[in-house]
Amino acid sequence: MSTDDQQWAPTACTLPTAERPLRVAEFDDLFTTALRDQQRPSPTRLRWYLDPAAETVARELTTRESACCSFFTFSFTPDGDTLRLDIEVPDTQVEVLDALAARAAGRVPR
Template sequence: MSSDDQAWVPEECTLPSIQRPLRLAEFDDMFTTALLTQQRQSPTHLRWRLDPAAEMTARDLTGREIACCSYFTFTITIDAGTLRLDVQVPPGHVDVLDALAQRAAAGMAA
């Protein structure tokens, strides 16, 4: 992963730079192994449907992400036999959500 892969990470992120590729790899792994669908609800709201078996992984990962990037809001709901993960950001961080959506789409395609 090059530093360009992380150009969209805002300055508010308190995760040390050296740990960011590892965190992104964890998201990529979740996208590849558990992501079923992705829907953009609005410019600031993304909805993922995940395999319910990924609930603990999703809760752990999103909990750690909120700890370093407090502008995220993650809401996990069990809905119609799938795990629904809603991701929201303030308007000033739409580019971060766009980047996550692109990574998720690439993971589903893998």
């Protein structure tokens, strides 16, 4: 696991270490196939604009992520021709959100 992956999975995460690379790969796949844009409205909030066709996959993935990292709050909102996904964390988990934003940024289409 890389250092970025370790920042993304803090000690509060209950996902078994062996499963973490698989979860990272699932997020990478979502970024590659569905992420259209991202914004950072505040230090504790990240906003992704996804292809609406990925809603089922994104909801299932974020539900599983919330189960092991309960500090995440994921909210879905239809937004024109995209699906908006807001991700919020407490102040104590901003570093995790930073790592997630950086990972996604490398996959946003230009």
